[in-house]
Amino acid sequence: MSTTASQQGLTARAPALASWLDAHAETLDTDATLSGEVVPQLASAGLLRVGVPVELGGTGGTIGDAIDSVADVAAHSFAAAFVLWGQRTFIEYLLQSPNQALRDRLLPALLCGELAGATGLSNAMKYLSAIEPLQIRATDVTTLSSSGVGGGDTSSWRVNGGLPWITNLRKQGFVAAAAVDHEAGGPPSIFAIAHDAPGVHRSDDLDLIGLRGTNTAALQMTDTPLREDDRITDNAPAWLVRVRPAFLGLQCGMSLGLVRRSLDATNEGGPAARSAVADDVAALTDQLASLTTRLKSGVLRGEFVDTPASLFKLRISLAELVHDAATLEVQTGGGRGYLRGLSGVARRQREAAFVPIVTPSLVQLKNQLAAQREQQLKTGTVT
Numbered sequence: 001m002s003t004t005a006s007q008q009g010l011t012a013r014a015p016a017l018a019s020w021l022d023a024h025a026e027t028l029d030t031d032a033t034l035s036g037e038v039v040p041q042l043a044s045a046g047l048l049r050v051g052v053p054v055e056l057g058g059t060g061g062t063i064g065d066a067i068d069s070v071a072d073v074a075a076h077s078f079a080a081a082f083v084l085w086g087q088r089t090f091i092e093y094l095l096q097s098p099n100q101a102l103r104d105r106l107l108p109a110l111l112c113g114e115l116a117g118a119t120g121l122s123n124a125m126k127y128l129s130a131i132e133p134l135q136i137r138a139t140d141v142t143t144l145s146s147s148g149v150g151g152g153d154t155s156s157w158r159v160n161g162g163l164p165w166i167t168n169l170r171k172q173g174f175v176a177a178a179a180v181d182h183e184a185g186g187p188p189s190i191f192a193i194a195h196d197a198p199g200v201h202r203s204d205d206l207d208l209i210g211l212r213g214t215n216t217a218a219l220q221m222t223d224t225p226l227r228e229d230d231r232i233t234d235n236a237p238a239w240l241v242r243v244r245p246a247f248l249g250l251q252c253g254m255s256l257g258l259v260r261r262s263l264d265a266t267n268e269g270g271p272a273a274r275s276a277v278a279d280d281v282a283a284l285t286d287q288l289a290s291l292t293t294r295l296k297s298g299v300l301r302g303e304f305v306d307t308p309a310s311l312f313k314l315r316i317s318l319a320e321l322v323h324d325a326a327t328l329e330v331q332t333g334g335g336r337g338y339l340r341g342l343s344g345v346a347r348r349q350r351e352a353a354f355v356p357i358v359t360p361s362l363v364q365l366k367n368q369l370a371a372q373r374e375q376q377l378k379t380g381t382v383t
């Protein structure tokens with residue numbers, strides 16, 4: 001299979017990873033046989049260190065560069081890009097955490113791909129939007145543990161609850177970020193929960209229609225002990241507002257790569273098909289360039305911390321672009337796209353179907369924007 005323009009970025013900077021992904025993209029989507037290899041492959045190509053300061057073990061650069069890496073991988077394999085999103089987003093949580101000891105403890109293993117990082121914060125994002133309550137509760141046991149043998153003087157808790165969906169729960173070892181409500185009251189916290197902590201149970205992989213090589217499962221905690229050393233933040237709502245642009249920016253990277261690849265694939269059709277869609281492809285290509293620039297500069301300049309609505313609108317526009325580009329690819333691919341093993345058309349249709357549902361989902365964002373607009377109308381502050 002020849003390399004398309006959208007694939008040249010990764011092929012140039014990480015040729016071994018690019019060929020591995022091209023050889024296994026279908027397998028990564030349809031079964032779990034290679035699920036343990038994805039994080040080490042991404043690490044060998046150096047992608048986990050992109051946008052991480054050199055003094056912390058990274059290769060420097062910006063969050064914009066990390067968004068580009070996710071997009072580059074998505075042009076080859078959306079499943080691998082989703083794993084990269086989970087891992088790199090967890091790394092970002094540590095970079096933005098005030099808990100330096102936690103960062104020092106976990107970062108080296110995450111950057112070299114020995115440990116997988118999973119982000120279970122959909123529940124927290126939905127909580128922020130008043131859609132659902134937090135699903136994990138913490139009981140403060142500080143007094144109990146500090147009076148027991150060997151007890152320390154730092155806060156400690158026991159947590160109970162679960163998360164129905166988390167990606168990158170690599171069976172060889174993971175740490176998962178989860179938001180936790182405190183029985184004692186106060187703002188919820190976000191903790192890093194280790195795979196081998198007592199009471200942690202990872203389900204079997206969920207029986208997905210695609211993205212099956214992503215180690216996606218449910219996670220249950222029963223009386224799991226956690227300490228201050230495990231806490232990413234003690235004020236989840238305030239911290240999430242600051243981290244959300246990077247979280248969403250990296251997630252949007254997956255859409256950028258998918259759109260690029262689908263638009264490139266329209267060139268693989270015959271001359272008549274190409275000319276029929278040429279104007280549409282040109283319009284979508286322009287939109288892609290403009291959305292890419294706005295996304296990366298907005299995240300880099302920190303604009304979306306105070307104006308999340310503009311980021312939500314970008315996410316919605318990108319999801320619509322994914323849909324339009326994937327549809328054009330189907331049209332130009334003809335019957336070949338409907339035959340197994342001849343192209344990535346069917347796989348990209350499944351991948352595109354995931355984009356609107358990943359949190360924050362399109363319906364969630366549309367409702368939030370509508371509520372905000374209603375509020376502005378009431379207060380006469382429509383812009």
Ligand SMILES: Cc1cc2nc3c(=O)[nH]c(=O)nc-3n(C[C@H](O)[C@H](O)[C@H](O)COP(=O)(O)OP(=O)(O)OC[C@H]3O[C@@H](n4cnc5c(N)ncnc54)[C@H](O)[C@@H]3O)c2cc1C
Pocket residue numbers: 086118119120121122123130131165166167168208211216357358359360361362363364365367
């Ligand atoms: C393959 C896969 C991997 C995933 N990986 C992760 C992961 O790594 N980490 C993680 O945290 N999550 C993950 N998720 C969860 C995902 O991000 C979404 O949260 C989940 O798919 C949507 O939740 P639900 O199906 O329970 O939606 P439901 O709660 O059933 O809601 C259906 C839809 O309506 C929206 N909705 C519900 N109530 C409201 C409301 N009041 N106002 C507006 N909109 C509303 C929801 O956002 C959703 O789009 C994954 C999901 C899948 C399919």
